[in-house]
Amino acid sequence: MIRAELKAKAKSQIKGNIGILFLIYLVYSLIFSAVFAPFIAMMTAPIVNLFAITATPELASVGLADLGVWYWIGFAGTMIVGLIAPAFMLGWTKIFLGLTNNQKPKVADLFSGFKSFGKALWLYILWGFFIFLWTLPFHLPAIILLAVIPVLNSQALVVVFAILGILLSIAALVMVVIKLLAYWQSFYILAENPHMTARECLRESVSIMRGNKGKLFVLELSFIGWFLLGMITLGIAFIWIGPYFYTTLANFYHAVKGKSASQPSFANAAPAPVAPEVEVEVELDIEE
Numbered sequence: 001m002i003r004a005e006l007k008a009k010a011k012s013q014i015k016g017n018i019g020i021l022f023l024i025y026l027v028y029s030l031i032f033s034a035v036f037a038p039f040i041a042m043m044t045a046p047i048v049n050l051f052a053i054t055a056t057p058e059l060a061s062v063g064l065a066d067l068g069v070w071y072w073i074g075f076a077g078t079m080i081v082g083l084i085a086p087a088f089m090l091g092w093t094k095i096f097l098g099l100t101n102n103q104k105p106k107v108a109d110l111f112s113g114f115k116s117f118g119k120a121l122w123l124y125i126l127w128g129f130f131i132f133l134w135t136l137p138f139h140l141p142a143i144i145l146l147a148v149i150p151v152l153n154s155q156a157l158v159v160v161f162a163i164l165g166i167l168l169s170i171a172a173l174v175m176v177v178i179k180l181l182a183y184w185q186s187f188y189i190l191a192e193n194p195h196m197t198a199r200e201c202l203r204e205s206v207s208i209m210r211g212n213k214g215k216l217f218v219l220e221l222s223f224i225g226w227f228l229l230g231m232i233t234l235g236i237a238f239i240w241i242g243p244y245f246y247t248t249l250a251n252f253y254h255a256v257k258g259k260s261a262s263q264p265s266f267a268n269a270a271p272a273p274v275a276p277e278v279e280v281e282v283e284l285d286i287e288e
Contacts, residue, residue, distance in 0.1 A: 002215070002255065003218070003219055003222060006219070006248050006251045006252055006255065007222075007244075007248050009100075009248075009251050010244055010247035010248040010250075010251055011244065013099050013100055013102075013247050013251075014099070014240075014243045014244060014247050017099065017104070017105060017243070018239065018240055018243060020104070020105050020106070020107075021095075021105060021242075021243045022239050023107060024095065024105060024107050024109070024110050025242065027107055027110060028088060028092070028110055031088075032081070035077075035081055038074075038077070083121060084117075085124075086113070086117075086120040086121045086123065086124035087111075087113040087114045087116075087117045087120045087121070088110065088111075088113060089113065089120065089124070089187060090112075090113030090116060090120040090187055090190060090191055091109060091110045091111055091112045091113035091114070092110065092113075092246075093113075093187045093188055093190075093191045093250075094109055094112050094113065094191045095109045095110065096243075096246045096247050096249070096250040097188060097191055097192065097250050097253070099243075099247055099250065100247060100250045100251055100254060113191075115194070116190065116194050119190060119194070119197070119198055120187075120190065122198040123186055123187065123190060123198035123201055123202070126198050126199065126202060127183050127186065127202070130179065130183070130202070131176055131179045131180065131183070134175050134176075134179050135172040135175050135176055135179075138168045138169070138171045138172035138175060141164075141165075141168050143165075148161065177217070178213060181209060181213040181216050181217055182205065182206050182209050182213060183202055183205050183206070183209075184205065184209065184216060185204075185205040185208055185209060185253050185256070185257070186198075186201040186202050186204070186205040187201075188250070188253040189201040189204050189205055208256050208257055209256065212256045215252075215256075216252060216256075219248070219249075219252060220249075223241075223245055223248075226241045226244070226245070227241070229241070
């Protein structure tokens with residue numbers, strides 16, 4: 001089976017590299033903990049104090065005028081952290097792509113995504129934007145249906161509208177999963193092709209994932225047992241499971257891309273002709 005080949009290859013590739021990969025993850029976690037946590041505290045502390053003022057004014061340690069200042073400082077800080085996250089995502093992707101190409105990972109590789117900071121950020125924004133657009137036809141009717149339920153006089157209509165709203169919400173969730181799978185390879189593509197634009201990476205991802213979304217979904221589901229093991233061991237097992245998972249996904253990218261004859265490939269036969277996906281047309285109409 002292809003999944004077995006991808007996983008077996010990943011196991012051999014991470015052998016002898018778990019220590020450095022754990023160190024890289026530790027550096028990544030420390031950076032975000034040191035930067036992100038204070039801003040979160042700035043956002044939550046004013047809210048806690050606001051409740052204190054409302055309930056017992058004498059217990060409040062700051063004035064109402066100060067609450068907004070600290071909250072917005074924290075909010076701005078979290079936004080800044082969000083802006084640099086895509087560059088780290090790209091660096092993380094490069095680490096595991098390098099691992100599948102027999103390159104030894106280094107801590108410095110974590111910061112390699114900042115060489116394409118703008119493209120990584122724009123790719124992340126487009127990724128979220130197009131997923132939002134694809135779910136909009138399901139979310140809007142669901143919101144409208146659920147919103148009118150309180151004014152309905154008929155119990156039967158309430159039930160019907162509630163069921164329709166729930167079904168549309170489920171459909172939106174399914175669409176999110178489908179489009180996430182379609183765009184999944186975009187960061188891998190950017191990592192290997194820094195000259196490509198964000199939209200080109202998205203279009204290429206859609207192209208190579210055509211007919212492979214189900215395979216990726218099943219591959220990820222096959223790790224559920226490992227993730228449960230990681231939780232049972234209070235996260236200790238993730239020291240090995242994390243690299244195993246991400247290396248397998250990098251191998252999957254090579255497989256669907258057909259990059260190397262040494263990689264197992266799903267492209268054993270020419271795909272049947274399919275109509276162009278709508279998102280290509282949508283993307284072409286949006287200026288960077």
